[in-house]
Amino acid sequence: MLGIGLYGLSVKKNAIRILFAIEIIVNAANLNFAAFTRYMNPPQVSGQVIVFYSIAAAAMEAAVGLALILVAFRLNSTIDVRRLNKLKG
């Protein structure tokens, strides 16, 4: 899944797709936290708590990211990152 996420990050041009890719990567990390904390000896809750924070942070990141996309769209009327690479409009 991390691989897929990286693939998406490196290939896709649409900003929303890039956000998808980031979410997928974060999810892969979360899954690993939950898995390792379960397979620890004895199982602990702390990994799950870390996933808590991770999910919360990812939610915030998605909110800000989407707002950024909106602003970019409003200013440039495109969300193609190829065309967003110029700082001066």
Added chain:
Amino acid sequence: MVFCQLGGGCELPLISIPPDLTFIVLAAVTIIGSIMALQAKELIYGAVALAVSFIGIAGFFVFLDAPYLAMLQIAIYVGAIVVLILFTIMLVRREATDELTDRPERGEGAVGVWLAGLIAVAISGVAALAGPNLPAEPQPASLPISDLGPTLALQYPIPLIILALLMSAALLGAMALAKLEK
């Protein structure tokens, strides 16, 4: 075959789904969902596939004895973030879907696949090396949900405070960004 005792003395064969099968199904759902999310032609379908992938991950959490985490995943990711994504897609939609030519150019596609393959091989290599060291069978102990709260509040109070600040900052930042300039 395991039999369970139920009220009235009747016996019901316990439906025991082998864990491997559950794992394979969940992994398939998750991975296909995430590939679809990135490759679907319509962004809306991409978002739906992303939701499916998130639900697959929630299934993994259940599988890993973290049901509260699974519910959190569904409520926050599928319930909130996907709605936000859908809404944004619809806000920017008309112009955005004009460029359905979101296909990667040749070199980039190859680089992407190569990167993904490299990561996958590396991770499975590490897993294969470390595999024998991991306990094959997890401890049958249960992780009660009521442990979450104390751990949250007692072991990690500082991140909680930081999270409050982060959330306020993110919310206000996002709103300030999305606000109309006057």
Added chain:
Amino acid sequence: MALNPWIVIVIWAVIIIIMMSAMLALPMFWSRRKPDPLRDMPFESGQVPQGEGRRRLVMQYYPYLLMFVVFDVVAMFLFAWGISFTKMPLDASLPVILFLVLAAPPLGYALHLALNRENW
């Protein structure tokens, strides 16, 4: 109950899906189907639909969605803390209360921004 409740839930979901898709599939076989461009037209009070059906959304709803995301996270954290409230010493709840107090003013301000019609 010896069955793992999650398995029961999966069975329950599968039963519902089968029944509901049967309800959806039955009319496909039984009912008369006569495609007609006039009848398959989207409803617009009897007129011929004009323009795009999917209009650009209104921005006004956006801030509420943002706040929903944030409050969703807050509520989930509060639930995790709420279940074990009676089992914890009271001072263990202090970080959570501090969390709420810290988060309250910015959230209130965000609410104020969202309710102000001129911003959107």
Added chain:
Amino acid sequence: MVGFPPTPAEILALIIAIVTSHQFITIVVFPGFIHLLLVVAFLTWYERKVLARIQLRIGPLYAGPGGILQPLADGVKLIFKEIMIPYKADRPLFLGVPLMLALLAALPFAVIPFGQNWVIANLDVGIVFVFAAASLFPSMILLFAWASNSKYPFLGGLRSLFQQVGYEIPMWISTLSVVMLAGSLNLVDIVNAQSRIWFIIPAFLSFIVFFIAAMAELERLPFDLPTAEPELVAGWVTESSGAIFMLIFMGLYMKLYLMSALVTVLFLGGWWGPAFLPQPVWFIIKTLIVATFIIIPRGVYPRIRVDMLIKLGWTRLLIIALANVFLTILLLSSGVLSAWGWL
């Protein structure tokens, strides 16, 4: 024990064992599928009758005694009708979303306890499971509105999304104080904790908030902006017909029943009542009373305005719910409840 190539007699015995087992009955018959279908049918008839009584009409009359078979007739009619799909609609989503809506409305019934043993799956995260399923509704509605590619559904879907999103938060936070009182997310435990006193008394404010939020979630009058007939024809369900319409309305009525059941579980002591009636009967009686109180405003109140809706949900209800959480902290930490033998 069953031998490996099982004989027909053994298979038969197995099937009988499965069919008569308690788990099978809970899934298929009582709190499960058949009961759900019957209640949904009953609720549609009941709502029409109640509204007719309010408006001095008679309501459904011809099918069966008192028109009680009307839902059956409606169902048969809707199944035999043609499904019309607008030509610009997105077919997979247009067909798939009603299915998901019905599924999402039915899924939480797996954790609702109708009696001490009458629960399909006794889940540890019960109440959060219900909310997680309910939180998927807005996205489904938005998708359906998008899929039908028509103006009225789109506007209605937007309003609906926004309303449900707004009222989910007060609902969750009002539930939080119940969860704190009971010290568990498991719905069976929550009801068991009310054997002394129903939570409506120590958590009265959150009962009010929950009830109003439930009505808004259900898009009932006075909160039925998403399906406001004079303005939006039928809101986000405008384009649905035949079986799709039936699935959506089954989903909505199941949700009505679900919300009433939740009010019963969380605040009205679930199945507890004098012992001369069995537990599930008490539960259903209470639930139907709650459902009546959700239905009645539809015949009585006018629709409120959009800005009033926002203000009510996001400011008043939220603040009351949060205040109630602090009130609950005080109640619990002062030890009043245990001193009076309430917990």
